[in-house]
Amino acid sequence: xxxxxxxxxxxxxxxxxxxxxxxxxxxxxxxxxxxxxxxxxxxxxxxxxxxxxxxxxxxxxxxxxxxxxxxxxxxxxxxxxxxxxxxxxxxxxxxxxxxxxxxxxxxxxxxxxxxxx
Amino acid sequence: xxxxxxxxxxxxxxxxxxxxxxxxxxxxxxxxxxxxxxxxxxxxxxxxxxxxxxxxxxxxxxxxxxxxxxxxxxxxxxxxxxxxxxxxxxxxxxxxxxxxxxxxxxxxxxxxx
Numbered sequence: 184x185x186x187x188x189x190x191x192x193x194x195x196x197x198x199x200x201x202x203x204x205x206x207x208x209x210x211x212x213x214x215x216x217x218x219x220x221x222x223x224x225x226x227x228x229x230x231x232x233x234x235x236x237x238x239x240x241x242x243x244x245x246x247x248x249x250x251x252x253x254x255x256x257x258x259x260x261x262x263x264x265x266x267x268x269x270x271x272x273x274x275x276x277x278x279x280x281x282x283x284x285x286x287x288x289x290x291x292x293x294x295x296x297x298x299x300x
Numbered sequence: 301x302x303x304x305x306x307x308x309x310x311x312x313x314x315x316x317x318x319x320x321x322x323x324x325x326x327x328x329x330x331x332x333x334x335x336x337x338x339x340x341x342x343x344x345x346x347x348x349x350x351x352x353x354x355x356x357x358x359x360x361x362x363x364x365x366x367x368x369x370x371x372x373x374x375x376x377x378x379x380x381x382x383x384x385x386x387x388x389x390x391x392x393x394x395x396x397x398x399x400x401x402x403x404x405x406x407x408x409x410x411x412x413x
Binding site: 192214216218220225226227228230233235274276278280284285287288289290291292293295 | 331333335340341342343345348350358388390392394395396397398399400401402404406407
């Protein structure tokens with residue numbers, strides 16, 4: 184079974200500083216994708232960034248980037264120049280592809296990020 | 301604009317009642333999902349459907365039922381057999397090709413009164 188672990192229930196960062204959220208996963212699959220989702224107080228889930236397991240290059244979306252270490256099964260999210268609007272619950276998620284179809288997402292337990300002014 | 305709509309936003313259930321949460325999408329997505337979220341916790345999969353007229357149990361299906369009669373719709377019924385139904389429920393949809401994540405609805409907050 185696939186599992187996703189986020190070992191930091193809560194993190195805080197000063198506005199304009201950089202913070203890294205950790206995520207590890209366990210899988211025996213070779214064809215998979217990893218995602219970070221953001222859930223602000225509105226509770227609307229928003230896709231932040233995705234990473235394909237076959238790609239060695241780390242994904243980047245503006246101030247958000249990942250450090251994907253496939254051998255270590257680690258997928259951390261770095262937020263640069265943190266803004267007050269980044270305050271949210273962040274979920275790491277995993278999805279594998281098998282028999283011609285993508286399977287359901289498996290989520291970690293989340294990291295609550297607080298941004299301090 | 302395409303999207304996924306959940307209704308109602310808030311729902312109250314009396315003990316012993318069944319209630320149905322609505323989820324509709326106009327994204328032409330093949331797959332739809334229901335997740336439950338408890339305070340401070342991650343998302344747990346209740347049911348999912350990859351095609352019309354077919355659905356599969358997730359990790360916590362007991363006390364819930366679903367149907368998928370149309371591609372656009374995937375309603376979730378919380379039955380009286382669900383002993384602790386108070387939670388936030390999220391519906392999502394997705395294509396099933398490589399690289400796709402989910403599009404989520406805005407959720408339904410269910411409270412037992």
